[in-house]
Amino acid sequence: MTTRLKTWVFSQTCEIGSRSRASLALRAAMAMSASSSSTSSNLFCTKPTPKSLFLLPRNPNLRFRAAPFLPCIRALITPSAPSILGVETTEEKSKNEDCGFLHFAKYHGLGNDFIMVDNRDSMEPMVTPEQAVKLCDRNFGVGADGVIFVMPGVDGTDYSMRIFNSDGSEPEMCGNGIRCFARFIAELKNLQGSQSFTIHTGAGLIVPRVEDDAKVTVDMGQPVLRALAVPTKIPANKDDAVIGAELLVEGKTWNVTCVSMGNPHCVTFGAKQCNALQVDDLKLQDIGPKFEHHEMFPSRTNTEFVEVISRSHLKMRVWERGAGATLACGTGACAIVVASVLEGRSERKCAVDLPGGLLEIEWREDDNHVYMTGPAELVFYGSVPL
Numbered sequence: 001m002t003t004r005l006k007t008w009v010f011s012q013t014c015e016i017g018s019r020s021r022a023s024l025a026l027r028a029a030m031a032m033s034a035s036s037s038s039t040s041s042n043l044f045c046t047k048p049t050p051k052s053l054f055l056l057p058r059n060p061n062l063r064f065r066a067a068p069f070l071p072c073i074r075a076l077i078t079p080s081a082p083s084i085l086g087v088e089t090t091e092e093k094s095k096n097e098d099c100g101f102l103h104f105a106k107y108h109g110l111g112n113d114f115i116m117v118d119n120r121d122s123m124e125p126m127v128t129p130e131q132a133v134k135l136c137d138r139n140f141g142v143g144a145d146g147v148i149f150v151m152p153g154v155d156g157t158d159y160s161m162r163i164f165n166s167d168g169s170e171p172e173m174c175g176n177g178i179r180c181f182a183r184f185i186a187e188l189k190n191l192q193g194s195q196s197f198t199i200h201t202g203a204g205l206i207v208p209r210v211e212d213d214a215k216v217t218v219d220m221g222q223p224v225l226r227a228l229a230v231p232t233k234i235p236a237n238k239d240d241a242v243i244g245a246e247l248l249v250e251g252k253t254w255n256v257t258c259v260s261m262g263n264p265h266c267v268t269f270g271a272k273q274c275n276a277l278q279v280d281d282l283k284l285q286d287i288g289p290k291f292e293h294h295e296m297f298p299s300r301t302n303t304e305f306v307e308v309i310s311r312s313h314l315k316m317r318v319w320e321r322g323a324g325a326t327l328a329c330g331t332g333a334c335a336i337v338v339a340s341v342l343e344g345r346s347e348r349k350c351a352v353d354l355p356g357g358l359l360e361i362e363w364r365e366d367d368n369h370v371y372m373t374g375p376a377e378l379v380f381y382g383s384v385p386l
């Protein structure tokens, strides 16, 4: 069965704001239909042409009345959903799966950016780690710090999350990514107002809540301090944790505290016998990899370099495992508040200042959970030949 592309009916006006996302997706669908003017192909199996790379930047001047805007969004990025072009036959569904196209939504959390894939149809990621590396390339691909898959829930959770870093490695958890995940789901399901979801991740159960102001608050669970569980081979110096211990990195001794938020973090407030760290002066490209690949971290590590502005305001630069210097790191921001409390440098509730913006972090004494609040933004919808 083939599906003729219906012509789109839309008018030239709509309020700018929440609908403009829909109009972006509508434009993409239009361009897709234009690029496959033939009547035989359906929306998902157009020939990959230059037009098939819909990287439509947010354009406030776009003025469309998006009539079927939600199905359009879903149809673009959820091949298995009933297409706006009519109910799919199983034949079309199978074509969708092997037509070599990936439909995605690009989101970022304070500039830490991700290709979001609606993978709710399968427990197998639609993209391999090797393809993720290509997709994340900022010159030859879409460009991102990672690819995140929205997958079916496990053991009663609403969803599961898997993520590939831009180097193709698979971390256990991603703080900025889980905020983007929550906003993406709310968009796909056209949910309004405050919503929370239970997400199965490599770090266990994580519960993000989309707030009325579109920020996302996440219960990031409990930090893990046991050295062998971070994991680190640095000898434990406080109970079975590594707190303010010494680590020799290329001839320089740094004071470090090691924390896992499901993924490993090495937090430092500076080197021994040196003045307080000025994080803006750091050459992350030089020092970052030396921590990431240090022999004391068998699974490599994320490394956060921290400046204490006040007892409730920390400034951080991060070199991420598998992604390098990023504009923000949610799990890292949680790890530095835990480390700074353990080293007596800050309160349990801090504003964490990152190159991409501010995160609010609280390590609550009553339940030992770390809570993170911050934004997550949709940038564009896209389709790319795999």
Ligand SMILES: N[C@H](CCC[C@H](N)C(=O)O)C(=O)O
Binding pocket: 112, 165, 170, 171, 172, 173, 174, 175, 176, 177, 263, 264, 302, 320, 321, 322, 323, 326, 328, 329, 330, 331, 332
């Ligand atoms: N690169 C990290 C995963 C992403 C973490 C970061 N982007 C965040 O927001 O938590 C790792 O390999 O552990």
